[in-house]
Amino acid sequence: MDEGGSSVVATTLMRVAGLQKSYGGLCAVDDVTFDVLRGEVLALVGDNGAGKSTLVKALAGAQQPDSGSIEIEGQPVSLRTPRDAEAAGIGCLHQGLGLVDALDVPENVFLGRELQTKVFGLVPQLDHGRMRARTIELLDRFGIHLPKLNEPVMRLSGGQRQTVAISRLLLQDVRLVIMDEPMAALGVEEGRRVLDLVRSMREEGISVIVISHNLEHVFQLADRIAVMKNGKLIGVVETASTTRDAVVSMITFGQMR
Ligand SMILES: Nc1ncnc2c1ncn2[C@@H]1O[C@H](COP(=O)(O)OP(=O)(O)OP(=O)(O)O)[C@@H](O)[C@H]1O
Ligand SMILES: [Mg+2]
Structure with missing residues (x-):
């Protein structure tokens, strides 16, 4: 790798910068900036109405943000429709499944x-x-x-x-799969199968953003956890170096401890 070390250096697949989306006076996504790494599972968590679905809709071409930019592999992309997103290698699983x-x-x-x-x-x-x-x-x-x-x-x-x-x-040929609450309506065994499927996607080098309210699943599955509150991205933490309490506190109080 570049640094001369033997460890695998994670590379950035997608870079989201200053993303903003308002509905009337309400700022549903407020200046959100983050990266999605290649082959990672990134969990997106936060209370109801935090802005998670609005954020991923912008990444899936399902809804136009008011401002901000999205780059894939260093190239700026304009995701005006789900077709644009598909062409860029982004697939999205919305709650209705379609x-x-x-x-x-x-x-x-x-x-x-x-x-x-x-x-x-x-x-x-x-x-x-x-x-x-x-x-x-x-x-x-x-x-x-x-x-x-x-x-x-x-x-x-x-x-x-x-x-x-x-x-x-x-x-x-997806490079990024976005899943909005994929386990919400599933039984234990079925939920486990979807978890396995997400893991096999990661093994194939596909990045996954998964929205979930189930912190147990999040901690089993995710490499990193992104927390939103009131439209803001509070922080992105490595699963291995955080705790459930710390994440709950970020969700509730909107700040890193
Ligand atoms: N089409 C819309 N028109 C007006 N307001 C909207 C619309 N969609 C979302 N909102 C508002 O934007 C905010 C963020 O909603 P969003 O659906 O992104 O939250 P969420 O984090 O996905 O919540 P949940 O966990 O309940 O799915 C909420 O206050 C919601 O009421
Ligand atoms: Mg939602």
């Missing part, structure tokens, strides 16, 4: 970018075989097991649906 209940797993994974084949070299038709094969490949790569690939996803459990939505993101 699945179509009546479609099966491969159809949901490929939603909006379906693979086609041509019958007799002429008539375009959906290539279900190839979509299924690519889906299985993708699920294998991340160690995901889904028993009912060909059934409408409405028959899947909450955790399995979550997995389908994540697979959809992984199909793109």
Whole structure:
């Protein structure tokens, strides 16, 4: 590495500077500056209304900030739409997941970018075989097991649906996955599977920003923890060198101890 040492130096994937978003008189995101490192899991925590969702919406092209800048790999990017974010390698899992209940797993994974084949070299038709094969490949790569690939996803459990939505993101060449409360509605076992999936994304070098109110999950999963309060970023701390009490205190009192 640059410093001549043998340790791996974390490199910056995304740099967010001076991000600002107001709704009327309310400053939902107030001059927020932070980095996302390559291959890290960064937890974003804070009380209800702290500004977490508003912040990640700006990073996912789902909402325009009033001001501030975002760089990826040192290049300024303008994320006006989710398509822009997708092109920049950012995938976002919003709370609704965006699945179509009546479609099966491969159809949901490929939603909006379906693979086609041509019958007799002429008539375009959906290539279900190839979509299924690519889906299985993708699920294998991340160690995901889904028993009912060909059934409408409405028959899947909450955790399995979550997995389908994540697979959809992984199909793109994502460098950053943003998850807004992915474990909120899941049972213990299903939550654990999503935690495992986040870990396998990290192993593949994908960075993950995960919003969660569950500090137990946060401490199990995150490399660093970012705390917001009243639109402000109070601080970003290394999980290994902080405590639950310190994080709770940051959330509650809005200052580092
Ligand atoms: N579309 C909107 N119009 C007006 N105000 C909004 C809008 N979206 C969010 N807000 C306000 O901005 C502030 C931040 O909201 P945000 O949803 O980002 O918080 P959060 O940290 O994600 O909270 P939670 O943990 O409850 O999801 C809140 O005061 C909220 O009421
Ligand atoms: Mg929110």
